[in-house]
Amino acid sequence: MSSDCPLALTGIRVLDLSRLTPGPYxxxxxxxxxxxxxxVEEAGRPSGRRAGRKLQATVxxxxxxxxxxxxxxxxxxxxxxxxxxINLKSxxxxxxxxxxxxxxxxxxxxxxxxxxxxxxVDYATLSAxxxxxVYCSLSGYGQTGPYTQLVGHDINYVSIGGALGMIGxxxxxxxxxxxxxxxxxxxxxxxxxxxxxxxxxxxxxxRGQYIDLAMSDGVLSLLTxxxxxxxxxxLELEPESHRMNGGEAYYNTYETADGKWISIGSxxxxxxxxxxxxxxxxxxxxxxxxxxxxEEIKGYLRERFKTKTRAEWFALLQEEDVCxxxxxxxxxxxxxxxxxxxxxxxxxxAAGIGMVRQVGVGPxxxxxxxQVRAPAPxxxxxxDELLRECGYEAETIAAYRAEEVVA
Amino acid sequence: xxGEALGALEGIRVLDLSRLAPGPYxxxxxxxxxxxxxxVEEAGRPSGRRAGRQRPDVRGDNETAEGRRRxxxxxxxxxxxxxxINLKSxxxxxxxxxxxxxxxxxxxxxxxxxxxxxxVDYATLSAxxxxxVYCSISGYGQxGPYRDMVGHDINYIAMAGALGMIGxxxxxxxxxxxxxxxxxxxxxxxxxxxxxxxxxxxxxxRGQYVDMAMTxxxxxxxxxxxxxxxxxxxxxxxxxxxxNGGWAYYNVYETADGKWLSIGSxxxxxxxxxxxxxxxxxxxxxxxSTDAALRNxxxAYFRAQFKTKTRDAWFQTLFDEDICxxxxxxxxxxxADSHNRERGMVVELEAPGVGAVKQVGVAPKFxxxxxxxxxTAPYPGQDTDAILGSLGVEASVIADLRAREVVA
Numbered sequence: 001m002s003s004d005c006p007l008a009l010t011g012i013r014v015l016d017l018s019r020l021t022p023g024p025y026x027x028x029x030x031x032x033x034x035x036x037x038x039x040v041e042e043a044g045r046p047s048g049r050r051a052g053r054k055l056q057a058t059v060x061x062x063x064x065x066x067x068x069x070x071x072x073x074x075x076x077x078x079x080x081x082x083x084x085x086i087n088l089k090s091x092x093x094x095x096x097x098x099x100x101x102x103x104x105x106x107x108x109x110x111x112x113x114x115x116x117x118x119x120x121v122d123y124a125t126l127s128a129x130x131x132x133x134v135y136c137s138l139s140g141y142g143q144t145g146p147y148t149q150l151v152g153h154d155i156n157y158v159s160i161g162g163a164l165g166m167i168g169x170x171x172x173x174x175x176x177x178x179x180x181x182x183x184x185x186x187x188x189x190x191x192x193x194x195x196x197x198x199x200x201x202x203x204x205x206x207r208g209q210y211i212d213l214a215m216s217d218g219v220l221s222l223l224t225x226x227x228x229x230x231x232x233x234x235l236e237l238e239p240e241s242h243r244m245n246g247g248e249a250y251y252n253t254y255e256t257a258d259g260k261w262i263s264i265g266s267x268x269x270x271x272x273x274x275x276x277x278x279x280x281x282x283x284x285x286x287x288x289x290x291x292x293x294x295e296e297i298k299g300y301l302r303e304r305f306k307t308k309t310r311a312e313w314f315a316l317l318q319e320e321d322v323c324x325x326x327x328x329x330x331x332x333x334x335x336x337x338x339x340x341x342x343x344x345x346x347x348x349x350a351a352g353i354g355m356v357r358q359v360g361v362g363p364x365x366x367x368x369x370x371q372v373r374a375p376a377p378x379x380x381x382x383x384d385e386l387l388r389e390c391g392y393e394a395e396t397i398a399a400y401r402a403e404e405v406v407a
Numbered sequence: 408x409x410g411e412a413l414g415a416l417e418g419i420r421v422l423d424l425s426r427l428a429p430g431p432y433x434x435x436x437x438x439x440x441x442x443x444x445x446x447v448e449e450a451g452r453p454s455g456r457r458a459g460r461q462r463p464d465v466r467g468d469n470e471t472a473e474g475r476r477r478x479x480x481x482x483x484x485x486x487x488x489x490x491x492i493n494l495k496s497x498x499x500x501x502x503x504x505x506x507x508x509x510x511x512x513x514x515x516x517x518x519x520x521x522x523x524x525x526x527v528d529y530a531t532l533s534a535x536x537x538x539x540v541y542c543s544i545s546g547y548g549q550x551g552p553y554r555d556m557v558g559h560d561i562n563y564i565a566m567a568g569a570l571g572m573i574g575x576x577x578x579x580x581x582x583x584x585x586x587x588x589x590x591x592x593x594x595x596x597x598x599x600x601x602x603x604x605x606x607x608x609x610x611x612x613r614g615q616y617v618d619m620a621m622t623x624x625x626x627x628x629x630x631x632x633x634x635x636x637x638x639x640x641x642x643x644x645x646x647x648x649x650x651n652g653g654w655a656y657y658n659v660y661e662t663a664d665g666k667w668l669s670i671g672s673x674x675x676x677x678x679x680x681x682x683x684x685x686x687x688x689x690x691x692x693x694x695x696s697t698d699a700a701l702r703n704x705x706x707a708y709f710r711a712q713f714k715t716k717t718r719d720a721w722f723q724t725l726f727d728e729d730i731c732x733x734x735x736x737x738x739x740x741x742x743a744d745s746h747n748r749e750r751g752m753v754v755e756l757e758a759p760g761v762g763a764v765k766q767v768g769v770a771p772k773f774x775x776x777x778x779x780x781x782x783t784a785p786y787p788g789q790d791t792d793a794i795l796g797s798l799g800v801e802a803s804v805i806a807d808l809r810a811r812e813v814v815a
Contacts, residue, residue: 006607006610006611008603008604008606008607009603009606009607010610011610012606021631025630025631028630029599029627033603070638071638074634074635074637074638075634076630076631076633076634077630077631077634123774141746141750142750142772144749144750145745145746145749145750146745146746146749147746150726150732150733151677151729151730151731152671152731152732152733153657153671153673153731154650154671155657155658155659155669155670155671155731155733156669156671156731156732156733157733158669159659159667159668159669159733159734159735159736160733160734160736160741160744160746160747161736161741161747162736162737162738162740162741162742163583163584163586164659164667164669164735165667165735165736165737165738165741166584166738167573167581167582167583167584168575168581169574169575169578169579169581172575172578173575173652173658173659173660173661173667174659174667174735175573175574175575175578175581175583175645175651175652176573176650176651176652176657176658176659177569177573177581177583177586177587177651178569178572178573178629178632178643178648178650178651179631179650180569180583180587180591180625180628180629181583181586181587181591184591184627184628184629184630184631185586185587185590185591185592185595185628186591186770189591189595189596189599189628190595190770190771191771192599193436193595193598193599193602193771194771194773196599196602196603196605196606197415197416197440197602197771197773198415198773198776199602199606200415200416200419200602200605200606201415201416201773201775201776203609204413204417204418205413205775205776207775209773209774209775209776210773210774210775211771211772211773211774212771212772212774213770213771213772214750214770216746216747216750217747217750217752217768217770217771217772218770218771220741220742220747220752220767220768220770221436221752221767221768221769221770222586222590222591222595223584223586223590223738223741223767224432224435224482224483224590224766224767225428225432225482225483225585225589225590226584226738227482227738227742227766227767228480228481228482228483228766228767230738230739230742231480231742231764231765231766232476232477232480232764234739235738236737236738236739237584237737237738239581242584244560244582244584244585245581245582245583245584246579246581246582251559251561251582252561252579252582253561253565253570253579253580253582254579255579261565261571261579261580262565263561263562263564263565263570263580264561265558265559265560265561265562267559271557318553318556321557322557323557323558323559323561323562324558324562325558325561325562325563325565325566326565326566327565327570327571327580328565328566328567328568328571329568329571329642329643330568330571330572330629330632330633330636330642330643331636331640331642332568333566333567333568333626334568334633334636334637336566337551337552338547338551338552338553338566339566339567339622339623339626341550341551341552342547342548342550342551342620342623344623344626356637356638357637358630358633358634358637359626359627359629359630359633359634360623360626361627362592362596362600362619362620362623362624362626362627363596363597363599363600363603363617363618363619363623363624364548364617364618364619364620364623365600365603365604365607365615365616365617366615366616366617366618367607367611367613367615367616368604368607368611368615
């Protein structure tokens with residue numbers, strides 16, 4: 001990926017008012033593809049219950065200390081972005097934001113429903129100034145409905161969405177799938193998709209529009225296939241009861257001699273037949289879907305996989321058509337030669353820090369490949385630059401800084 | 408949702424060669440948004456090891472009541488049309504090429520190399536239609552050492568480092584159904600990438616090739632966790648991280664009725680309030696304590712407290728208290744929930760000969776060009792005649808093509 005390749009979303013400007021994970025991941029995806037993403041961050045002292053409190057959650061450094069710079073360099077969700085700090089609670093700060101919005105294509109926000117309006121940065125206000133604006137509100141439960149004001153995090157959205165109840169092993173509490181399903185997939189990625197769809201619609205209609213995206217809705221959408229089985233067959237999915245969540249021998253994880261795990265996904269009968277052959281019990285291929293034989297086959301596979309290390313099994317089975325993969329730790333996943341060969345570990349140079357590694361770009365586009373061009377900015381790193389771009393004079397900028405309108 | 412509103416992707420034509428879950432979900436998302444999606448399905452008798460095999464979760468045909476019912480409930484096929492073409496015949500391939508001339512997107516999910524063998528690869532098609540966006544969805548991508556390795560969702564999330572983080576101590580990793588690789592890192596990521604390429608085409612005038620590996624989609628979905636790993640080298644073992652059940656403030660608890668409740672009190676002010684409600688305000692200051700004894704004590708206290716009321720009673724109590732709380736729903740509960748219903752996440756539509764069927768609705772709500780579920784899935788080949796007719800193929804020729812199993 002040479003840096004002189006054109007980028008897919010060059011010329012698309014995104015104002016990102018969101019915090020934490022879902023919104024920033026969505027705008028990172030757009031930024032990787034070339035959009036000019038501007039993080040609009042708080043200026044002025046934090047007030048209320050948030051004052052003086054820092055979440056333990058991974059956030060990028062918020063100061064210019066060495067540790068702050070280091071955190072920012074590794075903070076992939078902020079890469080390829082610029083940052084301006086504006087006090088949106090001041091009239092002058094609001095005006096700065098309106099000027100930015102006048103030249104923007106997209107605004108993304110993740111406030112609790114109602115907050116954007118209170119701050120004067122809601123869709124109605126901004127679209128009156130810029131009718132071409134695509135405005136996406138990303139929230140836990142959406143802008144309407146009984147739970148609209150309910151606070152939550154990923155674990156709650158996957159609960160309400162019916163996903164968490166299916167994940168786990170029998171006799172144990174549901175297993176939490178990190179924050180991949182609601183924050184990243186149903187939230188940030190779904191938002192990035194919806195924003196691109198609205199930008200495509202704008203080419204025809206000439207107008208932007210409002211997108212109300214609830215992460216709980218995103219989770220339900222990701223269950224479309226399982227939902228179809230529920231609606232047609234009344235399927236309920238208890239943990240470890242179904243072929244997709246560990247109920248069957250042919251689609252499961254097995255411990256190996258070295259205490260690691262290997263995953264087997266031999267859904268197709270011909271793949272399972274080959275696996276049974278290799279494991280020395282070809283007869284099991286005939287009873288792949290036989291409920292009465294399920295525990296026996298599982299027991300046999302558990303014993304067999306204990307006889308070699310994970311690496312030995314993977315070496316043995318990877319040349320065979322069986323659907324196998326090692327259950328990797330993060331370290332192993334990012335060290336794997338295939339992931340490396342496919343550019344899934346990006347290396348970039350951060351000023352004063354040196355080379356840092358981040359996750360690369362998922363989809364590979366042939367003509368306008370996504371790129372990791374720059375590490376995350378420090379908060380307010382581009383405040384002056386962006387104010388100048390909006391036509392503010394140096395003395396106004398200085399005055400705004402002194403008044404904590406910007407920082 | 409006004410019936411006359413145009414869809415956002417009106418005028419975008421997608422030819423979908425993919426099977427199973429990831430590709431069809433991706434093209435369903437495009438179809439919900441107004442794209443014209445044509446399923447290009449096999450004609451001619453299945454051969455080789457696939458012959459005679461039927462899966463319960465795929466669409467049926469129009470011959471039987473059961474086939475019609477399965478088709479009606481198959482949400483992946485909704486809003487789409489279907490043509491059956493035998494791509495292994497020269498004539499069939501030629502018909503496909505004519506469809507490509509008017510298409511904006513081709514989506515395929517074959518094992519790498521198969522589309523070349525069938526003559527429907529990007530090089531061949533883009534030579535005919537340089538504006539074509541062509542997306543290949545595969546497990547591990549079109550190059551690299553694992554290119555030819557077969558797999559399913561469980562393998563892709565294992566390889567990407569996601570599965571190893573999911574589970575409870577002392578149990579095998581817990582399989583998160585096929586959400587993370589098939590639907591999220593595969594279908595949804597592909598739909599996103601396709602719209603990006605369509606936007607790029609507005610500027611460049613040309614389409615391009617998108618190589619979408621589900622494993623890499625999954626790696627992208629753990630970007631934040633990876634950042635922490637790259638910065639600090641921290642490994643994430645099951646039930647030891649704040650996001651996988653290692654801490655009291657972000658976990659699930661069994662309630663008096665044997666159901667589960669999820670608590671996500673990440674913010675200190677939410678956690679402090681929760682401790683107050685549960686009768687131990689002093690725990691509020693120890694949210695992130697690394698003292699193992701104290702953590703165990705807090706976890707045990709929480710477990711005991713939540714056992715004293717039913718799940719729904721807790722939800723009621725905590726709902727108004729600014730606690731990040733939710734009931735862990737079964738599928739039927741999720742789809743019956745008043746909020747999910749009010750948000751339009753269950754749609755009902757009329758399927759000819761079957762009656763009213765339910766499907767999952769459209770997630771992003773657009774103000775001007777809302778996504779819609781317009782009709783149920785077609786039977787395989789339901790639109791063969793109409794689509795060939797639109798290419799100018801005469802009825803007598805179609806009859807002949809059918810007789811020779813070039814189309815069906």
